[in-house]
Amino acid sequence: MDKPDVVMTQHRNMLNQLLAGHRLTLKQAEKSLPKRPGVYAIFMDSPESLPPIIAEKHKDHAGNPIYIGKASKSIQKRCHDQDLRHKSAATFFRTVGAVLGYTPPKGSLIGKKNTNNYKFSQADTAKIIKWLDEHVTVSAIEIPPDEIPVVEPYLIRTVMPLLNTQNNPSALPELGQLRERCRQIARQDP
Secondary structure, three states, X not given: OOHHHHHHHHHHHHHHHHHHOOOEOHHHHHHHOOOOOEEEEEEEOOHHHOOHHHHHHHHHHXXXXXXXXXXXXXXXXXXXXXXXXXXXOOHHHHHHHHHOOOOOOOXXXXXXXXXXXXXXXXXXXXXXXHHHHHHEEEEEEEOOHHHHHHHHXXXXXXXXXXXXXXXXXXXXXXXXXXXXXXXXXHHOOO
């Protein structure tokens, strides 16, 4: 096999490993996700737990992850702490919150340096975390940091996870609209 064929075979193997790998509950993920670089997949138990407009779209992707992410340093910190616990800015968490119908406090981005990274109230953040605890599992594989910029887009283009917008040929325009609505609310005068 020539080099491109070897690389594609490696990427397919990574995809199979990620999709068929052991899935962790969020409680398990807190302690068991690797603290090294790699990629991870977030799976949802059933589309019925999402609003109908998004659940309908998930039917075509049943069994596939709803999100694939990358971690250049620590899968545990990126996936668990950011995406699933929102200890710092995370697009996945903001997207899930917006999909579930939560909005940030009005005017909460006024005066902030970054006027895109809205946050939900503490009460709503707790509800989103509870929803994630009840409905998602994760799997992850460690890969060298220099391979991540190639592998993650390949995985997203191949699987087309419902909540990924970048590199996803089937990205849902509704996600961008929901997130923009949240940004507009957070930028409004209270």
